[in-house]
Amino acid sequence: MADSDPAIVVEGLRKTYRDKQALAGLDLTVPQGTVHAVLGPNGAGKTTCVRILATLLRPDGGRAEVAGYDVLRDPDQVRYRIGLVGQHAAVDEELSGRQNLEMFGRLYHLGGRRAAARADELLERFGLAETGTKAVGRYSGGMRRRLDLAASLIMRPRILFLDEPTTGLDPRGRTEVWNAVRSLVDGGTTVLLTTQYLEEADQLADRVCVIDGGRAIADGTADELKARLGGDRIEVVLRDAGQLSAAASVVGMATRAAEVGTDPDRRRLGARVTDRVAALTETVRALAAAGIEAEDIVLRRPTLDEVFLHLTGEPVRADAAEEEISV
Amino acid sequence: MTTATLIDSWTMTRRGLAHWARQPVQVAVQLVFPVMMLLMFAYFLGGGMTVPGGGDYKEYLVPGTFALTMVFGLEGTMLAITQDLNKGVIDRFRSMPMARSAVLVGRSMLDMLQSAFGLLVLVGVGLAMGWRWHGGLGDGLLALGLLLWLRFAMLWLGIFLGMAAGRPEMVQAVQILVWPLGFLSNVFASPETMPDWLGALAVWNPMSATATAIRELFGGPGGGGGSWAADHAQLLATCWPLALIAVFLPLAVRRYGRLSR
Numbered sequence: 001m002a003d004s005d006p007a008i009v010v011e012g013l014r015k016t017y018r019d020k021q022a023l024a025g026l027d028l029t030v031p032q033g034t035v036h037a038v039l040g041p042n043g044a045g046k047t048t049c050v051r052i053l054a055t056l057l058r059p060d061g062g063r064a065e066v067a068g069y070d071v072l073r074d075p076d077q078v079r080y081r082i083g084l085v086g087q088h089a090a091v092d093e094e095l096s097g098r099q100n101l102e103m104f105g106r107l108y109h110l111g112g113r114r115a116a117a118r119a120d121e122l123l124e125r126f127g128l129a130e131t132g133t134k135a136v137g138r139y140s141g142g143m144r145r146r147l148d149l150a151a152s153l154i155m156r157p158r159i160l161f162l163d164e165p166t167t168g169l170d171p172r173g174r175t176e177v178w179n180a181v182r183s184l185v186d187g188g189t190t191v192l193l194t195t196q197y198l199e200e201a202d203q204l205a206d207r208v209c210v211i212d213g214g215r216a217i218a219d220g221t222a223d224e225l226k227a228r229l230g231g232d233r234i235e236v237v238l239r240d241a242g243q244l245s246a247a248a249s250v251v252g253m254a255t256r257a258a259e260v261g262t263d264p265d266r267r268r269l270g271a272r273v274t275d276r277v278a279a280l281t282e283t284v285r286a287l288a289a290a291g292i293e294a295e296d297i298v299l300r301r302p303t304l305d306e307v308f309l310h311l312t313g314e315p316v317r318a319d320a321a322e323e324e325i326s327v
Numbered sequence: 328m329t330t331a332t333l334i335d336s337w338t339m340t341r342r343g344l345a346h347w348a349r350q351p352v353q354v355a356v357q358l359v360f361p362v363m364m365l366l367m368f369a370y371f372l373g374g375g376m377t378v379p380g381g382g383d384y385k386e387y388l389v390p391g392t393f394a395l396t397m398v399f400g401l402e403g404t405m406l407a408i409t410q411d412l413n414k415g416v417i418d419r420f421r422s423m424p425m426a427r428s429a430v431l432v433g434r435s436m437l438d439m440l441q442s443a444f445g446l447l448v449l450v451g452v453g454l455a456m457g458w459r460w461h462g463g464l465g466d467g468l469l470a471l472g473l474l475l476w477l478r479f480a481m482l483w484l485g486i487f488l489g490m491a492a493g494r495p496e497m498v499q500a501v502q503i504l505v506w507p508l509g510f511l512s513n514v515f516a517s518p519e520t521m522p523d524w525l526g527a528l529a530v531w532n533p534m535s536a537t538a539t540a541i542r543e544l545f546g547g548p549g550g551g552g553g554s555w556a557a558d559h560a561q562l563l564a565t566c567w568p569l570a571l572i573a574v575f576l577p578l579a580v581r582r583y584g585r586l587s588r
Contacts, residue, residue, distance in 0.1 A: 054422045058587050079424040090419035094346050106338045107425040109331065135349065151419060 005068060007032045007159050007190035008053065013062035014214075015048050022048040024214035025062065030207075032158075035181075035191040037205035037222075039198065039307075045214040046194035047087065050163045053192070054084045067158055080108075083152030083160045087167060089144040090151070093137035097128050097147050100136060104151050122150040126180065142173030149180055160184065162193040166200060178203060198222075198307060210311060217311050226302055228310065234279050235270040236287070237296040244269060247292045254286035255279045267295070332426035339433020340440075357403060358445050361396040362452050365389065368515055369456060379517040382548025389458035390470075390545055391514035393449060394538040397478040398509055400442050402502045404485030408434060409495045412586075421586070431583055435482050442478045446471065461546030470541035473564045477537045480568030480575075487579040514538055519553065530556045533571070536563035 008030040015023040023045045030036040038046050051057040053066055055075040064071045067081040084090070091100045098119050105115025123129045126146040136144060145165065152160060162181065166174040181204055185191060195201055201208045202222040210218040210225070218225060226232075234255060238247055241264050248260040248269050257271035257279075273279035280299055287294055302310075347354050369385055378387045411417060411430065420430055450471075460467045492498050511528055512518075513535040518526035529535055530553075539560035542549045556563060 056418060056421055056587060076424045079422060082422065084419065084422045086415065086418055088415040088418075090415040090417075090422075092342065092416045093414070094349055095342070099345055103338060103342055104419065104423065107335055107420070107423050107429075109334070109424075 003032060005032070006030055007034075007067060008036075008192060009063070009065040010049070010053070011063045013049065013052065013064055014060045015045075015052065015057065016060055022214055023052075023059070023062075026211065026214060027216055028209055028219075030190060030192055032190050033185075033188050034206040035185050035193060035204050037201035037208045038192065038194045038211055039196070039201050039208050040194075040211040041196060044211045046211065047163055048214075049211075050084075050086075050161045050192065050194055054082060054161050055079055056084075080155060081158050083155070083157035085145070085148050085152050085160070085162045085165050087164045089136075089148040091136050091144065091147055094135055096133045097123060097131050097136060097139075097150075098133075100147065101151060101154065105154050108155050110154075118154055122153060126150045140173070141169050142176050145169060145173065145177055146180065149177070153184070157189065159190045159192070162191060164194055164196065167196070199301065202226075202301075210307060212311075218307075225307060231272055231274040232276050232279075232302065233270055233300045234273050234283060235268060235296075235298045235300065236283065236294050237298075238267045238269075239293045239295050241267040243292050246290065247287065247294075250286045250290045250292065251283055254282040329426070332428060332432065335426040335429035336432035336436060338425075339429050340436040343433065343437035354441075357441070358448050361392060361399070361445060361449055364395070365392045365449065365452060365456075368392070372515075376516065378548045379519055379553075380548060383457075385456055385458050386547040387542070387549040388515065389453040389456065390541045390547060391512075391538045392453075393446060393474050393541065394477065394534050395509055395512075395514045396445060396449060397442060397474050397537070398481055398534050399505065400438060400445075400478050401481040401485040401488075402498075402505055403441070404434070404438050404482050405489035405492065405498045405501060406495060407438070408486050408489035409492055409498050412490065413494065427584065428580060431486055431579060434486065435479070438482050438485075439475065439479065443475060446474060458547075460544075462544055466544040466546070470544040473537055473540055473544075473561075476568045477533065477564070480533075480571035483572055483575040483579055487575045487582065490579065490582045508532070509534065512538065513549070517549065530554050533563070533567035536560050536567055540564035 006029045008028065010026055010028040013023050013026040015021075026045065026049060028036075028038070028049070038049060040046050048057065052059050052064055053071060055071050055078050058072065066078045069077040069081075071078055092103070095103070101119035101122055102112075102115045105118050106112065108115075110118060120129075123131070126149065128143065128147060128150065131139070131143070136147060139147065149165075165177050165181070169177065178200075181191060181193070191204075193201070193204060205222060208220065208222050208225055209216050234251070236247065236251060238244060244262050244264055244267065248262050251257070251269060251271060252260045255271055255273045257273055260269055260271040262269045276299055280297065283297060365388070368388055373384045373388065376384045376388075378384055411434065417430070460470075488501055489498060492501055511525065512532040513529060518529035518535070520526075521529055536556065539549070539557050540563070543560060
């Protein structure tokens with residue numbers, strides 16, 4: 001595979017389970033050495049896509065190439081070049097972390113001594129060296145996910161699949177996984193990451209592919225996608241609903257927003273802004289200068305829900321997380 | 328079978344041995360269960376039993392229990408394979424360039440090891456109870472071989488049924504059926520003592536063939552006589568497992584390959 005060839009090529013990929021269509025002609029191209037996020041709600045086809053690329057599932061139609069090899073014709077060539085971190089840690093819960101890594105190393109045909117040496121390296125690197133003989137079943141969620149990541153790196157894969165790597169983790173576990181992914185990317189690994197969280201795609205990915213109903217509906221950098229939405233949103237709740245129209249023009253001037261919406265019943269106004277921090281400080285300053293008292297000021301990133309609403313014209317079917325940053 | 332298959336299967340067997348090392352109590356319980364059955368039938372019920380053609384009931388019972396233990400091994404195999412396939416780790420195995428059959432072959436090596444060890448324990452307990460093998464060493468070893476051959480057939484039946492059942496909860500339903508099938512045989516009582524039609528079924532039970540064959544080889548009572556099946560027990564004890572293996576081994580392997588559909 002030449003350096004300019006894409007690491008992953010997916011063309012018209014289709015898969016139907018009994019009566020449910022999971023993939024309906026998915027197209028995706030991932031250049032080498034980049035992080036590509038596949039963003040979509042539950043049931044959009046993210047996991048099906050990853051399972052086909054990782055040779056776990058046969059597609060009904062279309063073509064998928066990983067590291068230059070067709071997943072159906074040369075599955076073993078693909079398997080030597082990929083690592084997979086699934087939604088559920090794919091490690092043996094009854095064994096220790098070291099036993100797991102040594103076993104996987106042997107199954108990659110490293111031989112006993114190299115498998116043991118590689119296990120030591122990876123345990124050290126992922127901060128699991130002190131776990132001793134403790135069974136993985138007794139690890140915390142974050143530790144288990146790190147071991148899973150370590151197991152998928154035994155062969156230093158060129159391409160790594162991460163299927164919702166932080167789902168179910170607490171914020172600390174999430175940060176741990178993010179840091180691990182970032183250091184991998186620095187080493188030149190191509191990463192395909194699926195996620196339900198726009199923030200995760202934002203934090204980690206060079207490009208984001210939004211999928212819905214088994215099809216790609218948008219592809220671009222996170223900034224491009226957010227720009228299409230008109231960026232973040234600032235919302236102000238006033239003490240006095242009577243000041244709403246005055247406040248709207250003050251906020252409009254301060255943030256240079258094209259349009260400021262008002263909601264008298266909830267004493268609230270909102271506007272799309274491009275520069276988060278400037279918008280917030282300017283709004284606070286301008287309201288104070290105008291003598292208007294705010295009860296609350298909130299900056300919101302566009303949520304997955306809004307991305308979907310914008311791209312498909314219909315709300316996301318599954319519950320999407322909404323994050324709020326209060327000040 | 329290629330070298331890679333052998334190496335990978337051995338790695339999978341080692342995985343199972345590591346599991347044993349972590350769960351010695353569970354391993355012990357599995358060994359104790361057939362011993363308990365043997366002791367209960369010998370001392371709770373044995374007093375009321377008569378052996379067709381005369382003889383000590385223990386001499387009749389002990390080889391029967393050997394055969395029953397081989398068949399009941401089916402339950403352990405089923406449970407283990409469904410547990411294995413429902414674990415997340417199976418996804419990693421399948422996304423690795425390892426031999427496809429290694430998961431199943433590893434399971435079969437492990438179960439055969441366990442059954443061979445269990446059989447040795449049971450032979451020891453039998454000897455302590457006063458059972459003896461009266462034939463030559465060759466015949467005795469042949470008998471043990473026939474038992475393990477039956478176990479090997481049950482192994483592939485178990486792998487297939489375990490995969491067909493899918494979930495560990497479903498396995499329980501199948502496990503219950505193993506009991507009447509196990510008792511519908513000549514293991515504990517002669518089929519002559521059963522209603523005619525049941526007796527006829529019991530005579531043709533693969534386990535009965537093995538039990539009769541090893542009773543002959545051990546030179547104890549209850550071997551041979553009565554029916555074509557009983558007269559050709561060694562032939563049947565060879566062919567029954569062979570037929571089961573010929574059917575269920577390819578089915579099991581094919582089913583494992585179809586996990587990717």
